[in-house]
Amino acid sequence: MSEVLLVIFITVIIFLIFNNLNGKIRRLEKEISDLHSKINNPQQNTVSQQQNTIAEETGISAQNPSIPIHEEIRTEEIPTPPQKDWLGPVFDFLKQNILTIIGIFTLVLGIGYFVKYAIDKNWIGETARAGIGLAAGAGIMLTGHFLRKNYAVFSSIITGGGIAVLYFTTTIAFREYHLFTQNTAFIITILITFASIVLAYYYKSEVLIIFALLGGFSAPLMVSTGQSNYLFLFIYLTLLNIGMLAASILKHWKSVGWTAYFFTSLYLFSWTSEKAELLCIAFYIISYIIFYIFALQDYIKKNVLSSWDTLMLVLINFSSIIGVVYIFNTLKYEPVIIFPLLFAVPNGLLAVKEYGKRSFGFSYSIFIALTISLITLATAFQFKAHLITSVWAIEASLLLYIWKKSGHKIFKTCFYILFPLVIISQIMTWTEYFKERQMAVVFNPVFLTSLVTIATTIVNLFLLKKINETRKEKDTFFENVFAIVSYGVIYIALLLEIVYHISDMPWAAMLSIGLLFSIYYIFVLMLLRKKLDIDSSVQTGLIYLFLLLIVFNSSFSSSEVVNAVLQKKLSFSFYWVHLLQWIPFIYILRNTAFIPDFYKTELSYWIISTTLVVAVSCGFYHTYTIASVEDISNINRTKEHFNILYLPIIWAILASLFIYISLKKNIPEYSRIGFALLGIMVLKLYCYDVWQMDNISRITAFIILGVILLLSSFTFQRLKNIIKNMVDKKEEEGGRK
Structure with a gap:
């Protein structure tokens, strides 16, 4: 009992000390306030003195406010305080009240x-x-x-x-x-x-x-x-939210609405996940109405939408959609599109209202964007697209659109948070490919969900381009990462759909088709690089990846296809399919202006020339093999014969071609590449090939190579003379002028 008395005694002492200090603090506050007013308002005292002086000289009372004072007597303009960040008031409150x-x-x-x-x-x-x-x-x-x-x-x-x-x-x-x-x-x-x-x-x-x-x-x-009594619980929560709404409207307290929305959503989602029933939908709709009115209170009073009100509109629409559509899907009810269309109605009516007033400002943009997003969701749900992925993908695009229209950073932050969640959700959706069997081509839930993500990703790229055009500052690192991730999502979505439907084919066919798709996908991106506003560094990375895929498809993939054809796993005609890689590759080789940034370094010429040499050599080798080998057991002997007899000839022709291009287009690097390839070919010929050939093959190889080299040398000499004559003629004409 002595401890209790001690606690009471200490409490009384603390109270007396606090009361004494509180009185002193109040007196000190009053003195500081008086001193502060004297220091900060000297001009007011000066103006008052000048008014009295003028009154004495002119006989006019300075107390009469209707009489103007001399123009030179002015107060300084109070500077407009800088606009604070939205977290500023929170941090100010915490700093002042944390103790x-x-x-x-x-x-x-x-x-x-x-x-x-x-x-x-x-x-x-x-x-x-x-x-x-x-x-x-x-x-x-x-x-x-x-x-x-x-x-x-x-x-x-x-x-x-x-x-x-x-x-x-x-x-x-x-x-x-x-x-x-x-x-x-x-x-x-x-x-x-x-x-x-x-x-x-x-x-x-x-x-x-x-x-x-x-x-x-x-x-x-x-x-x-x-023991769960959800009916009683949500009647109570509804009454609490109605009280919140009344307080928010009367006192304009927005924080209470956000607090209520957070807890109400937790309760609703908890109920939905534990026991999905039709009664949940009634409370979802009631909550939707309450928080929809909460978000629109300033719009109703002042015809304005703040950034936080707009964010509430987005969240209440999409969180309600997730809940009610999940319940319908769980209970196997149809049609689920009724809810996004139902929620689109009030947004559409408000958009029509703004249109009727010929007001096409921020509010109109938000309402029309919400309406279009909800109708898009309804279309996606009609084709059985996955719920969470579709909702988040469309919501992310909507947030990016609102960021573009308003410039408020809160929507940018929300987009940054939501976009990774879209990617994660989409990856989880793709796992259905490994679980489901016999899904329809294109019109299956997984790919339809991917189409929603693809469409919203393209919209995001377009909106981001527009945002960069209207703002001077550009976060290059984020833009590049976002672009790479976006193109990667589109690529994986299309590739997985293709691979799923050819999964019964041999591994070689799947690999070849997948690589061909990858090559053409990168090629299309490079064709559309200007419209997509792809950064130059990303373009260079795409070129390197394109060339790497060409090398891999020409060597490893083609070899697998040839083996599968010889083993009768694939038809002979399938071999020609993989040669479609040459269409984009030749286009790039012929149009050097297509990738101007790539040719800024000497290394780039060596890389693209090496790719060409590998692709041509492997192409001829695999074509020769598939045409001359009937039994796969003879493939090694055919390979050795090709390497010794035909490969040096192919390299000699390519080396001559490089040197010719170097002289014609005045690109010294191609000349070095050509002579380097000739050196490798000669070393290979004299150090290895001649010791493996029979006499007939040796004679044939030397004669053909000799003729090629002599013709090439003769052509180069003629070309050099033509170029020299052209230069001399231009200099002579210049001297006459």
Whole structure:
């Protein structure tokens, strides 16, 4: 018992000290305020003195406000404060009140530990314990009441701490001590919530009503016995949200609406995931109406939409769609498109209203964008697209569109958060390819969902391009990463659909078709590089990837196809399919202006020439093999024969071609490449090939190579003379002029 007396004594001492310090602080605040007014308003005193002087000289009373003062007597213009970031007020509040928040939290914990200590010592019974908690909560609230005039925010936090004590005391009295029945405990928590809301309205305290809402939404969990009575729960939550809406409209407290939306969504999604039933839909629609009105209150009063109101419109539409469509899909009801179309109606009507007023500003753009997005969702759901992926993909594009129209960074931030979730959800959707069998071509749920993601990704790229055109600053790193990820998503979506439907074919066919698709996909991206505004560094990366795929398809993939044809796993005609790679490759080789940034370094000429040599050599080798080999057991002998007899000839022709191009287009690097290839060919010929040939082959190879080299040399000499004559003629004509 001595510990209790000690605690009471210390509390009284602290109160007396605090009261004494509080009086001194008030006097000091008054002195500072008076001094501050004298320091900050010297000009007002000067103006007053000048007015009195003018009045004395002219006989006009300076107290008459209708008489103008001399024009030179002006007050300085007050500079407009810079616009703060949306998190600024939050951080300002925390900086100013963090000690108060920590203090009240510590006090609540101290009371709790004290009561626990008293219980452990058996000083008080169960009823007394609850009584102490309730009395402590009421005392803290009373303290906040007395401090409300001079310390509004401080008193709100203190009062909120008292409310928390009342909530927790009621919960403990019900759960641990069983002093109340569940209904009684719930009624008490409702009364606490109602009293808190009334106090918040009376004190005009937004902080206090947030405490009240937190307690109100926590009350069902506090008095829960584990038996779900969702009808009663959501009737209570609906009444709480209606109270929130009234307070928000009367006091323009937006934070209470966001707090209520967060907790209501958690409860709704929890109910939906635990037990999907038609009753859920009724409360989804009721919540939709309440928060839709909450988001539109400024639009109704002032015909304006703030960034946060717009974000609420987006969230309430799409979160409601996810819930109700999930319930319909779970219960196997049709048609699910009724809900996105139903939610599109109010947005469409508001868009029509703006159109009727010939007002095509931000509000019209938002309503028409929401309407189109919901109708698009309805179309996707009609074709059985996956729910979450489709909703998030369209929502991400909508957020990017709103960012473009408004310029508010909150939508940019939300897009950055949501876009990775779209990718993750799409990847999870793609796993259905490994589970499902016999899905239709194109018109299957997985690919239809991919089409939604592809369409929204293309829209995102277009919108991002428009945003960059209207803003001077550009985050190149993010734009490049976003572009690469977007093109990768489109590529994987199309590739997986192709591979799924050819999965019964041999591995060589799947590999060849996949590589051909990859080559043509990159080629199309390069063709559309200007329209897609692809960065030059990304273009260069695409070229390197394109050439790597050409090499891989020409060597490894073609070899697999040849083996499959010889083993009768594939038809002979399939071999010619993989040669389609030459169409884009030849186009790139012939149009050097197609990739101008690629040729800025000497290394690029070596890379593209090496790719050409490998592709031509492997192409002739595989064609020769498939045409001359009937039994796969003879393939090694055919390979050795080709390498010794025909490969040096092919390299000699290619080397001559490189040197010819070098002289014709004045590109010295091709000349070096040509001579390097000739050197490799000669080394191979004299160091290895001649020792493996028979006499007839050796004679044939040397004669053919000799003729090729002599003809090439003769051609080069003629070309050099032609070029020299042209240069001399131009110099002579220049001298005459």
